[in-house]
Amino acid sequence: MPASQPHLPPALAPQPWRPGTLLRGAAAALLVLAIFCIGIYSDTVLATIDQFWQHLLTLVGLGGHATAVQQGISGLVTKRSLVSVVTYSLIYTSTCLLLLTVALSSTRRMRLVFVLYGAVFVICATLVVVGKLAGDAAWAYKLARRLIDFIVSPLPVIILVPLLRWYVPAPPAGQS
Numbered sequence: 001m002p003a004s005q006p007h008l009p010p011a012l013a014p015q016p017w018r019p020g021t022l023l024r025g026a027a028a029a030l031l032v033l034a035i036f037c038i039g040i041y042s043d044t045v046l047a048t049i050d051q052f053w054q055h056l057l058t059l060v061g062l063g064g065h066a067t068a069v070q071q072g073i074s075g076l077v078t079k080r081s082l083v084s085v086v087t088y089s090l091i092y093t094s095t096c097l098l099l100l101t102v103a104l105s106s107t108r109r110m111r112l113v114f115v116l117y118g119a120v121f122v123i124c125a126t127l128v129v130v131g132k133l134a135g136d137a138a139w140a141y142k143l144a145r146r147l148i149d150f151i152v153s154p155l156p157v158i159i160l161v162p163l164l165r166w167y168v169p170a171p172p173a174g175q176s
Contacts, residue, residue, distance in 0.1 A: 024102055031099040035154055038092055045091075049084040057083075089152050093117065096157050103157075109164045116160070120151045 038045055057063045100113050124144045131140030150156070 024105070028099060028102045031095060031102060034095050035092070035099065035157070038095065039154065042088070046080060046084055046088055049087050050081050053081065053083045053087065089148070092152050096154070099157055100160060103161045104164055106164075106168070109168050112164065112168060113160060117151065117156070120147055124148055124151070 054063065097113065097117065101110055104110060104113070124147045127140045127144035127147070131137045131144065134140060
């Protein structure tokens with residue numbers, strides 16, 4: 001009688017090698033490197049984005065409007081240009097979502113990822129609006145800032161990849 005092998009979750013069980021595996025692995029490695037570089041050099045990236053937006057808004061004659069909008073933003077939410085922070089957040093989050101798409105390779109799992117990311121962004125926006133309506137309520141701004149810091153970090157990717165691979169079953173072969 002052959003020795004019994006330990007039972008592994010389907011995500012950890014050996015999978016047959018497929019031609020796209022190497023390409024997906026290389027894409028995932030490049031995206032991890034991009035996320036790492038964007039995060040490590042965030043000050044430089046934000047300064048570059050600041051310069052880009054300042055130049056673009058000045059070019060179209062809206063340089064003064066950006067300053068006026070920024071004065072209405074609490075320093076508890078961001079001390080940088082709001083347009084630059086939103087741009088940085090979109091770049092970082094898009095890179096994370098692209099990595100999740102490569103790593104999870106399932107439409108079912110990605111729908112769940114988009115729902116989770118969307119929920120966090122809606123909660124952040126709601127907290128900022130509540131903070132503004134409540135007369136600059138510091139607690140709402142601080143909580144929104146914590147959620148923004150969480151979502152614009154590698155933590156959601158680190159948590160979601162194993163969680164969704166283990167607990168959300170992959171579709172049958174040929175479906176995504």
